[in-house]
Amino acid sequence: MFVPSIDLVDASQASLYSSLSFFGSVILKNGQVDQIKSLINQTGSTLYWAYAKSVDEAVQLWDVGVLKVIFDLDVYQQAQQELAGMVSEDRIAVTTGSPVAVQGVSTVIVVTSDVDAVKTFAADNAGLLAHGGEKTFVVALEESSVSIDAIATLGADHVDVLVPASLLTTATDDTSKLNIAEAFLATAKTDRPDGLYTTMVVDEFNKALGLVYSSKQSVAESIRLGQGVYQSRGRGLWHKGLTSGATQTLKRIDYDCDGDALRFVVEQHGAGFCHLNTRTCFGADSGITALEKTLKERKNNAPEGSYTARLFGDAKLLRAKIMEEAEELCDATDKEEVAWEAADLIYFALTKCVSAGVSLADIEKNLNKKARKVTRRAGNAKPKWEEKSATPAAPTPAAAPAAVDTGRIEMMKFDLTSISKQKRDELLLRPIIDSTEIIKRVTPIMQEVRKGGDAAIRNFTRQFDRVELEQHTITAPFDPAQMELDPATKAAIDQAYDNIYKFHDAQLDKETLVVETMPGVVCSRFSRPIERVGLYVPGGTAVLPSTTLMLGIPAKVAGCRDIVIATPPRSDGSVVPEVLYVAHKVGASHVVKAGGAQAVAAMAYGTETVPKVDKIFGPGNQYVTAAKMVAQNDTSCLVAIDMPAGPSEVLVIADMSSNPAYVAADLLSQAEHGADSQVVLLAVDLTEEHLKKIEDEVHDQAMALPRCDIIRKSIPHSFSLSMKTLEEAMEFSNDYAPEHLILHLEDAPGAVCKVENAGSVFVGQYSPESFGDYASGTNHTLPTYGYSRMYSGVNTNGFVKHITSQECTAEGMDRLADTVMRLAEIEGLDAHRNAVAVRVKDLRK
Template structure:
């Protein structure tokens, strides 16, 4: 392949060199590089440097590659070993010096030889070195290059033959021309460039991908040696039509192209033209690309530039262009909201808002997205790094926003301590060395800012209550990024939406059977009858809640287990209408696992929405989504807030299963526990989310045993796909060492965990000591995972300490109890005086009279 070179001392001009990805610039120094290279990107240039300081300054300035002579490179090798080899080259000189550079520990990406091309091509040492260098890929990808600097115009055939053995040819600009035929002593630059190209097509053409400044594909065309040479000569997009010959893009339509760069792919059998597209677009259908309309940031940029030129009257974007203060205020507002966003969906949503206003600011100043990307690329080339601290006013603002909560609020849970580099480690506390206040702090969970969450959820609930299906569809498009035609799928469900492999179906079926068996045994089918006194019979009987809503978290996740845990007890209870809500996947469908479970439990509707809008739809009802009487199911803080807001609205008339916080587990382990098992149970909960909390209460454990558990936590966590989440949750968690099992169970009952796991001898004997827990896992062979999926118990459990007063979801969650009483005449006569006396004491004469009027008849 040919690499152009120019020597500024000879007054050479750059002109067509700008189209090449690599250009050697001789006699360009630290003193004159700015004036010679101008303000454009310097990433394509190779500049020579004689010392480390100059080299680093040039690299920081964005120069693509720094070339040293061999002796200098060997002297300063240790001073530049932090620089990527991709940015370094060495002038080796003669082929005899190759062995010398091979001794360097930090091999560069480019080696430059000088001499007669034909002679070098015959040198077996050079060829062997070139072939081996090409196979020795760079750490960041790409092949090392061996270049030969020539002092005359080479033959095109020689360029081709050298390329076959990985030898590039550096040709000074004075030997290059765009004329065809070339002047005496020169070669045509386009022909020289294409001398290394390969094609297996009968017509000798080369597939060419045309891309814009952002490397977005515009279309596929063909090139020839002649068309490439003409394109470089004119600085425009020129291609080879298979029917019309040379094709000057836009010559008739006006949609011309300004050539920016030409390069081969890795096999030199295809080309990429980078162009600036002018006019209506590349495609004859008047779109920018042959692959359809623009989208995302490209579409936004295009719209904003159009709005800047000719915005519709009353357009918000036009207002932003005309009101700099408003635009600046919106950028700062959206930046703050992005910093406050917590969930993945919120971060994406707020980032999109910020990008819109930021690009509007750029367009107002005439800055394109391509300009932004060029600056990003330039900054990525910097070698020296600033500390990166925020300016004082922003540091102060952030510090002020993190002041301690007001005294009326509970104190935050203990903050994570710094761990040794890279090690995943829980905090440690010894019960004998902490104060009663410190112990009380360990019982607290991280504070949830409910007021902020409620303020975000309330408008969502109001929108759904007021506008029904339309609001649900809009909010699903906003938060789930899915445009849906309808909000609900009604039973019976199509077999196509429930297609599963047999192994998955068998697993769901077995889990279903176990969960059903356990929950069926809980059903209260007998009427309780008690004669409280002669002639007075009181009874209590169960009836199903008629309409229930089940919230199953999901979207990109597959959570058939939550559908089973909620749907089965509702079915056992006999609920007449089971409405299941779950977020849709990116294509708008519901995962087949959940649909299969919905079918098995007899769901009547599946709502294709998630978050607060799904809760609101079930709580208030819409045109297509039935209103329910009770909503059950886990979810994030927005789902929980929506459930609580709906329950507190008397006009809604809906109840919920329980409040909820982040998932948690407390493990009690003794000296005989298996460290690997203990660690695995802690981690199975820690991977739920960054806000999950796991607690290990070590009862009478030695230092050695505790060290084994800690080692297992680190080793097992490091192998997990969700290790990044674990790295956030584990440092917020802790180990508490206590003297014995009695102290361990006291702490557990005070903590009131969602999951309690007993890794102790004779674990079943400790069950009578359990006062507060969502679910208990007894012994070494009862991992929490079994309860989460298929043992039979329910995994929708009270968190955040609510197990002190709430049960987990069960069959009775979906029934209500009705009492009745029946009195005979004798019974009323016996009880009447008591009732009348109490009614008289309360001043409720009508109550007294309802009894007195009957008793008077009985006692005549």
């Protein structure tokens, strides 16, 4: 088998991080503990091996999630006794310059060109480990000797080959390097005449989904795309879910102990793996994964009166049940009773997890990380629980505060000169958004609102927002007492309102366009407001007057007759006063206290108290976006939407004139939106020193921000891309088509003419994205996910429709008649021709 090795100081190898994370034995070289921790968080893999120079460093590596630590032989021999009582042998490897028998380790890595000596050594020292599995032997050859044949030949003698990532590629047409799939399959076996490999597909919990077949081509595509791709015996290459939407995200790929069966570990999306619409090809799901699926369905579409729905809607009840069942489990004694009470506790605990958006996969990731740790806590219970214990316990000190993650926050780094065209294309892609499952959840909610009206909205608000409302729609004029603001807040909103109004008022077509296309033929175009518009303002606990301004002002400028605003209520059932104040200023007729799909449905279909609208605007989470798409595609609904939407994103272009602190601040201002935010830095001819200053500022500023935990998730999957010229940067930016484009350039205004695709552009070091978000005047509801290639951000023209008219005199009729009659004859539309002919006959008597 091949054992890939990543040199973490070589930025050119970063493009392979995600592809190599699919494998079980990946060696990390020259990495600091914080950097390795960041990589583990980024890829989710806890199967890495890493080098340590001391026991202390090894402990740090094990604690952050490294599976196996590699010591130089002399370091290991000095620490052997200490390590023996600390970890099992399967967590330790040694590296040596010549074959040497070593006790207490699971792997020996030999750096040598003497292949025969390693083969003999492996044969003489083979054996099983105390905790299962076998000892492994890895040879590190000179790079010129590493080949597919060498991996296959040595694999037959139970010797693995260390392969530097610098020699690997995911490209199938790059003959200068080894394709990762071919290196992986070099030691796999198949006895099938067609050369296909039997492949078991399992989920993250190793539950079998189905049996398929793989080829070198399909494995290469899986690794390249990070998805489930297989080889159909009848149809060729099979991209799982390409037509059904039941796609798979690849998590891991390996093969069994004999090398004659592959295993794909995947995250299954959509209805399931099987064409019979079940999660597995072996029938319906069962056990804890089935319970998770049921709870997720109940959360979004629980039957009326369902106990589970009540749990989701009543946090206090759920908390009480968890504590009650935990106590009953503690008191249980016989086997059946313990099993019964444990099942109850798992049910309520998983309900809590699903309510918080936590999946079983998330839990298992944390279990894997905890299992890798070697340092241990004292394990004492907190004092309040010790006091409740039937057995008196010795007093213990108060629990220490939770450790704060201080690991370095950094983006991935690439250089345009050292990456392939294929990798450049990959960097332009956004994460795949599989909306199939979300639409399945959203559609029943919308149908229920369409059928049940106001009562359905109140029910869903009780279920999802945990707020009991007697009246969910308030109409203008709004109660002044509910709009009271402090003077500073009111002044800020008023100034933002004035700037945004001024800019959007200038966009309105106030004059009729009139063109005489030929003598006697006059064409015109004029605008009319869309009569009824719905504005979705995310909220609840958040305060978002800015979104209300950005949507409400262009609606007011356009002259829309009915402006309906939907926003989730606060815990006390009220609307955020800042939002209500803006609703009053823009002349909204209704404010609906509802969020999510039910709010979109209320505006799309109308209810007893919510007017049906003609077009819906506004950002929101994936459920709001899916609901807008469902409404738009429902022809019986007759509603339009502003644009599709994905996660927030920013692309910053910076040259040597840029201020590192400003650049970092702009990157972070978008990274804090969510874990899936997209953040890109294009470094134009920056020195390593200047780029490092930006990287340092990203970490330092992030650590001081309240939403640092979110940034820790979004920044590691973001990237910087270095290049030599501004032309290269602008070309990449236009291909990427970002939502926000920020120009930190010496001649930033001069670069604007080169922008072809972007939602909004921020020119120069004193134009932060925050200005556009709040008060400069431009709109902050912008196309994401690359949609700025074909969509504009929200603007006044989105709230109007344009109507054309034409007026012809007798002269115009005479001049144009023959042309129109001839074209109608060609198309065989005689009634069209006749409508002209009866008129021109009278004119030409």
